[in-house]
Amino acid sequence: MSDTTQSFENFKLNKQLLEAVKEAGYQTPTPIQEKAIPIVLAGHDLLGIAQTGTGKTAAYLLPALFKLKYAQGTHPRGLILAPTRELVMQIAEEAIKFGRYTDLRIVSLYGGIGPKTQIESIQNGVDLIIATPGRFMDLYKRGEIFPRDIKTMVLDEADKMLDMGFLPQIRAILEVIPVKKQNLLFSATFSEKVEMLSSEFLEFPERVEIAPQASTADTVSQVYYLVPNIKTKINLLAYLLKDERMQRLIVFTRSRKNAEAIFKFLERTESEEIRVIHANKGQNTRINAMDQFKQGKVRILVATDVASRGLDITDVSHVVNFDVPLIYEDYVHRIGRTGRAHSKGEAITFVNPAEVYHFDHIQKIIRMQVPMVDIPLEVPSTKTPFEEQQGYEREIDEQKKKENPDFKGGFHEKKPKPKTKPIPKTNFSKGKRKAKKNRNQLKQKGKWKK
Numbered sequence: 001m002s003d004t005t006q007s008f009e010n011f012k013l014n015k016q017l018l019e020a021v022k023e024a025g026y027q028t029p030t031p032i033q034e035k036a037i038p039i040v041l042a043g044h045d046l047l048g049i050a051q052t053g054t055g056k057t058a059a060y061l062l063p064a065l066f067k068l069k070y071a072q073g074t075h076p077r078g079l080i081l082a083p084t085r086e087l088v089m090q091i092a093e094e095a096i097k098f099g100r101y102t103d104l105r106i107v108s109l110y111g112g113i114g115p116k117t118q119i120e121s122i123q124n125g126v127d128l129i130i131a132t133p134g135r136f137m138d139l140y141k142r143g144e145i146f147p148r149d150i151k152t153m154v155l156d157e158a159d160k161m162l163d164m165g166f167l168p169q170i171r172a173i174l175e176v177i178p179v180k181k182q183n184l185l186f187s188a189t190f191s192e193k194v195e196m197l198s199s200e201f202l203e204f205p206e207r208v209e210i211a212p213q214a215s216t217a218d219t220v221s222q223v224y225y226l227v228p229n230i231k232t233k234i235n236l237l238a239y240l241l242k243d244e245r246m247q248r249l250i251v252f253t254r255s256r257k258n259a260e261a262i263f264k265f266l267e268r269t270e271s272e273e274i275r276v277i278h279a280n281k282g283q284n285t286r287i288n289a290m291d292q293f294k295q296g297k298v299r300i301l302v303a304t305d306v307a308s309r310g311l312d313i314t315d316v317s318h319v320v321n322f323d324v325p326l327i328y329e330d331y332v333h334r335i336g337r338t339g340r341a342h343s344k345g346e347a348i349t350f351v352n353p354a355e356v357y358h359f360d361h362i363q364k365i366i367r368m369q370v371p372m373v374d375i376p377l378e379v380p381s382t383k384t385p386f387e388e389q390q391g392y393e394r395e396i397d398e399q400k401k402k403e404n405p406d407f408k409g410g411f412h413e414k415k416p417k418p419k420t421k422p423i424p425k426t427n428f429s430k431g432k433r434k435a436k437k438n439r440n441q442l443k444q445k446g447k448w449k450k
Contacts (some may be wrong), residue, residue, distance in 0.1 A: 007029075008022075008028075011029075011037050011038065011062070011063075012041075013062060013063075014066060014069070016099075016101035016102050017065060017066060017098060017099075017101075017102075019101055020097060020098045020101055021058075021062070023100075024098070026058070029055075030054055030055035030058075031054070031210045032050045032054045032055055032059045032210045033058055033062075035208045035210070036048055036056070036059040036060065036208050037059055037062060039206045039208065040059075040060060040064070040184060041063045041066065041067075044182075044205070044206045045182060045183045045203050045205040046060075046183075046184045046185070046202075046207075046208065047185050047202055047205045047206070047207045047208070048060075048185065048187070048208045048209075048210075049186075049187060049188070049189070049190050049208070049209040049210070050186065050188065050209070050210045051188050051210070051216070051217060051336060056156075056186050057094050057156070058094065058098070060154050060184050060186065061095055061098055064078050064080070064128070065098055065099050065102065067152060068127050068128060069102075070102060070103055070104065071102075071103045071105055071125065071127055073125070073149065074125040075147075075148065075149045076107075076127065076145070076147065076149065076150055077128070077149050077150060077152070078127065078150065078151065078152045078153075079131070079147070079150050079153045079154070079173075079177065080095075080128070080129070080130045080131070080153075080154040080156060081131060081132070081136065081154065081155050081170070081173070082130065082131075082132065082156045082157055082161075083132065083133075083157050083160040083161040083166065084110075084132065084160075085110035085111060085112055085132060086290070087156065087157060088108050088109070088110045088131060088132055089108060089110070089287070091130050091156065092106060092108035105125055105127045106126075106127065106128045106130065107126045107128070107129055107130070108130045108131065109129060109132065109135040109136055110131065110132045110135050111132060111135050111138075112282075115135070115138070115142075119139065119142075119144050122139070122144050123144070129145070133166045133173060134166070134169055136173060137169050137172055137173060140176060147173075147177040147178070148178060149178075150177045150181060151178075151181050151182065152181060152184070153177065153181055153183050153184070154183075154185075154186070155170070155183075155184070155185045155186065155197075156186050157187065157188070158185050158186065158194050158197060158198075159187045159188055159189045159193070159329060160333075162191075162194065162197065163327055163329075167193075167197070170197070171200075174201065183202050185197070185201055188329060188332055188333065189329050189332075190209075216332055216336070216347075216366050216368075217335075217336060217339045217340075217345075219340075219343065219344055220319075220335050220336075220339035220345045220346070220347050221344070221345070221347070222335065222346075222347045222348075222349070222368075222370045223346075223348055223370065223372070223373045224348070224349040224350070224351050224359065224370050224371075224372055224373070225348070225349070225350055225372070225373055225374075225375055226351055226356070226372065226375075227351065227352055227375065228352065228353070228381065228384050229352065229383075229385070229388055229389075230258075230352070230388065231382045232375070232379070232381050232382055233322060233350045233352070234262065234265055235379050235380045235381070235382070236375060236379050237251065237262070237320065237322065238265075238266075238269060239376060239379045240320070240348065241266075241300070245317065245318075245346075246299075246317055246318050247299070247317045248293070248296065248300075248315060248316050248317050248318075249299070249300055249301075249317060249318040249319065249320060250300075250302075250303055250316060250318075250319050250320070250334075250337050251300065251303070251320045251322050252303055252304070252305065252319065252320065252321050252322060252323070252325075252334045253302065253303070253323050254304070254305075254324070254325060255304065255323070256278040256280050256304060258322065259276050259277075259302050259303065259304050260276065260278075262276075262302050262322060263275075263276035263302045266300060266302070272299050273297065273298045274298065274299075274300045275289035275292060275293060275300075275301050275302070276301075276302040276303070277289050277290065277301065277302075277303045277304075278303065278304040279304065289301065296315075305325060305327070305330050305334070315343065316337050316338040316340070316345060317338065317345060317346065318338060318346045318347070319334055319335050319337050319338045319346070319347045319348070320348045320349075320350070321335075321347070321350065322350055323350070324349060324350075324351055324355040324359050325358075325362075326358060328358070328361055328365050329365070331349075331366070332365075332366065334347075335347035349370070353392045354391070354395035354396055354399075357396070357399040
């Protein structure tokens with residue numbers, strides 16, 4: 001495809017898709033769309049390496065919908081797999097938007113809710129299924145999905161699916177769908193696991209790589225703070241929220257516990273609406289929270305990494321990493337929630353002493369040094385509690401052991417002192433015990449003389 005492509009009309013898509021693209025506000029193709037769409041339309045397998053926010057969803061959806069053309073039969077002819085229910089919902093939303101002037105039947109399948117409604121949708125006829133691997137296999141085993149007509153299969157966010165342990169389900173799905181089909185794999189990174197999966201899944205693929213692996217978007221400025229403890233992190237967050245430039249932000253945490261703690265703190269201290277989403281929240285609660293955030297009714301969304309992918313919101317001004325992610329690629333996906341659609345965004349990361357190790361590795365992966373900013377003097381800095389400090393020191397010891405197996409830190413296990421056999425306590429030697437016995441016998445007979 002020529003680099004001079006300036007319009008979606010150059011792709012020779014049908015007028016129904018072109019009209020929907022125009023109404024969606026898409027004016028010119030992004031680089032991934034410009035390179036990938038012609039390859040997919042030509043029927044080749046594709047390996048796409050592209051960071052989040054580059055428009056890769058449309059890069060496979062538009063040609064997939066073009067190939068499906070119109071509703072036909074009752075069984076699916078296209079399958080898109082994604083790692084999380086949020087991403088499935090996001091892809092389905094885009095597919096419905098692009099297919100609004102077609103009669104294509106699009107069904108999304110994911111867990112967290114009962115399967116009854118999803119089964120009814122499949123039974124009414126389906127052309128394109130967008131699903132998480134687990135729910136797809138669940139309904140297939142129930143005999144509700146007949147995959148023999150599938151001609152196109154897409155694995156989106158393949159690196160995340162592998163991180164979440166979906167490889168067995170993916171292989172099981174590959175065993176039950178036709179071998180002869182077009183396969184597309186998209187991933188933000190090209191790790192060894194992704195390379196292995198691509199060799200199993202793709203046949204003589206064309207490779208499209210838009211940005212260096214695990215790179216961050218140029219539209220996102222990044223800084224980090226070295227913060228001594230969780231209480232100071234909360235104080236710093238409260239201080240930063242006073243900045244009027246933070247028009248809409250997502251605060252990412254590593255655990256549900258921290259997400260709830262931050263949410264409750266902000267509920268007490270902020271006068272505006274705040275929402276929190278994590279794996280323990282019900283599906284409807286999570287959907288409503290994201291819808292309100294997208295509509296601008298909520299300024300602050302607190303989330304675990306369950307939402308780092310699949311949120312396509314164009315005007316998120318800031319992302320705050322309250323915790324450093326332990327899966328380093330998730331850093332790219334978190335901050336990719338801002339700076340989308342050519343707009344500017346800011347990413348701020350709080351790094352405690354035990355997270356320095358992980359953030360250093362993240363900087364190596366993204367191949368850049370993130371500038372450090374000093375904590376403002378106005379932010380109260382509290383003393384680190386003893387137990388929290390001990391936890392940091394233990395983590396740092398474990399990190400040093402990873403780098404050097406011979407390292408012995410302050411928390412290495414001390415070898416117990418060898419036990420010595422106790423010396424038996426005896427009051428008398430054998431001779432003395434015998435003399436005492438004789439003396440007692442003489443006393444009893446009245447014959448004892450001193």
